[in-house]
Every structure is written in structure tokens, then in C-alpha cells.
Amino acid sequence: xxxxxxxxxxxxxxxxxxxxxxxxxxxxxxxxxxxxxxxxxxxxxxxxxxxxxxxxxxxxxxxxxxxxxxxxxxxxxxxxxxxxxxxxxxxxxxxxxxxxxxxxxxxxxxxxxxxxxxxxxxxxxxxxxxxxxxxxxxxxxxxxxxxxxxxxxxxxxxxxxxxxxxxxxxxxxxxxxxxxxxxxxxxxxxxxxxxxxxxxxxxxxxxxxxxxxxx
Ligand SMILES: C[S@@+](CC[C@H](N)C(=O)[O-])C[C@H]1O[C@@H](n2cnc3c(N)ncnc32)[C@H](O)[C@@H]1O
Ligand SMILES: Nc1nc2[nH]cc(C(=O)O)c2c(=O)[nH]1
Ligand code: SF4
Ligand SMILES: [Mg+2]
Numbered sequence: 001x002x003x004x005x006x007x008x009x010x011x012x013x014x015x016x017x018x019x020x021x022x023x024x025x026x027x028x029x030x031x032x033x034x035x036x037x038x039x040x041x042x043x044x045x046x047x048x049x050x051x052x053x054x055x056x057x058x059x060x061x062x063x064x065x066x067x068x069x070x071x072x073x074x075x076x077x078x079x080x081x082x083x084x085x086x087x088x089x090x091x092x093x094x095x096x097x098x099x100x101x102x103x104x105x106x107x108x109x110x111x112x113x114x115x116x117x118x119x120x121x122x123x124x125x126x127x128x129x130x131x132x133x134x135x136x137x138x139x140x141x142x143x144x145x146x147x148x149x150x151x152x153x154x155x156x157x158x159x160x161x162x163x164x165x166x167x168x169x170x171x172x173x174x175x176x177x178x179x180x181x182x183x184x185x186x187x188x189x190x191x192x193x194x195x196x197x198x199x200x201x202x203x204x205x206x207x208x209x210x211x212x213x214x215x
Pocket of ligand 2 (some may be wrong): 013014015016017025042072073087099201215
């Protein structure tokens with residue numbers, strides 16, 4: 001029996017987020033998530049999907065001849081075979097990133113992968129799931145992301161930034177407005193006013209293609 005994963009979609013697009021925003025990237029979206037963030041833009045990946053072998057997924061990815069591959073979901077780390085998938089993508093020579101909720105242990109992820117770890121804010125309604133042990137594992141190859149819904153969320157994110165010294169631990173600290181909840185301009189003004197050591201991140205793909213799946 002070959003290793004398998006339940007997959008919602010594999011597609012080639014421009015990376016809309018993180019430090020590689022704007023670069024052509026293959027996305028592998030894994031099905032299923034144990035969280036229910038109130039703002040989730042990928043709820044279509046909570047169920048359904050197709051069971052596929054790792055070899056089959058790797059073959060489709062190779063067909064795009066990409067430099068960058070992003071493994072997302074759903075929550076990728078909820079499927080144990082996400083770990084060998086990430087390793088095999090690195091072995092194939094791609095620059096690999098992982099989008100993860102921050103609720104699950106990131107320690108087994110191949111160190112070549114840039115782990116993009118969310119800290120879920122109070123207004124996501126899932127902040128009780130944050131696994132703060134992950135903060136000790138972050139390296140300069142990793143990124144921490146706060147998806148911010150309100151001024152209260154912003155103040156909370158700022159306090160976590162200071163408490164864990166995140167700008168010194170991770171290569172990037174990303175503050176992203178929750179699409180539909182917070183005006184990007186307000187978040188931009190707060191970051192400048194407070195002179196924060198963070199990068200404002202907008203979801204480029206939503207400006208280009210709205211909220212279409214597969215883009
Ligand atoms: C859909 S999640 C999938 C990976 C993983 N479950 C996670 O939460 O990181 C990918 C990224 O999209 C972000 N996201 C989801 N809905 C969003 C929204 N409405 N506005 C801004 N970012 C959003 C998540 O916070 C996460 O950083
Ligand atoms: N273009 C594009 N970039 C993305 N970066 C992270 C995404 C995600 O859903 O995790 C995503 C996505 O869905 N589309
Ligand atoms: S953890 Fe990620 S996929 Fe799961 S509900 Fe939250 S944003 Fe959506
Ligand atoms: Mg998305």
C-alpha cells in the first residue's frame with residue numbers, strides 16, 4: 001500500500017502571501033481541518049477531496065516545472081503523510097513553504113521548508129488552539145503570521161510579538177488584514193504609527209482573482 005493524502009486541489013498560480021508573494025508557485029491543498037476560523041476563505045477544503053498517492057502528487061507538481069511549491073489546506077499537518085510529502089518536495093529541489101494554523105506540532109517538518117505559522121487571534125475564534133511550544137522552534141527560515149480582524153486583534157498580536165520576541169526568532173513577521181473584516185489601510189496606519197518590525201501582507205490573489213478557488 002503506497003502512502004496517500006486526501007487532496008482538494010493542485011494548481012499553479014502566483015503566490016499571494018508571505019515572503020515569496022508575486023512569484024509563480026504550485027499550490028498543493030490538503031483536505032480537512034480541525035479548526036473553524038470564522039474568516040476562513042478555504043472552507044471548501046474542509047471535506048471532500050480525492051485520495052492520491054504521493055507519487056501521483058509529485059508527478060503533477062513536476063509537470064508545472066516550478067521553482068516554488070506551497071503546501072496548504074485545510075490544515076496540512078492534520079494528515080501524517082504531509083511530513084513525507086514535504087521532504088520529497090525538498091528532495092526534488094523545489095523551494096517549499098508550508099501554511100499551517102499553528103495548532104499542531106511543527107517539529108517534524110523538514111528544516112528546508114519555510115514554515116508559515118499562524119498565531120490565531122481572539123477574533124478568529126480559534127485562539128485557544130494556539131500551540132505556543134511552536135514559537136521555540138522557529139528559525140530564520142520560518143515566518144509567523146497574524147490574520148487581524150480588529151483593533152483589539154492588532155493590540156493582541158503586538159503583545160505576542162513582544163512576549164515571544166518574534167521579529168528576532170523568525171525570518172518574517174506578517175500582519176495580514178482579515179479579508180472582509182478589516183480595512184487594509186487601517187492596519188497599515190497602525191503599523192506605521194507604532195513603528196512595528198513587521199511586514200504588512202495583503203492577499204494579492206484576492207485583488208487579482210477575487211475569491212475563486214484554484215487561483
Ligand atoms: C486557508 S489557511 C490554510 C493553512 C492553515 N490551515 C492555516 O490556517 O494557516 C491559509 C492562510 O490563509 C489565511 N486566511 C484564511 N482566511 C483568510 C481571510 N479571510 N483573510 C486573510 N487571511 C485568511 C489563514 O489565516 C492562513 O494564514
Ligand atoms: N494565489 C494564492 N496564493 C496563496 N497563498 C496562500 C494560499 C492559501 O490558500 O493558503 C493561497 C491561495 O489560495 N492562492
Ligand atoms: S486553520 Fe486554516 S484552513 Fe482551518 S479554518 Fe483556520 S484558516 Fe481555515
Ligand atoms: Mg487561500
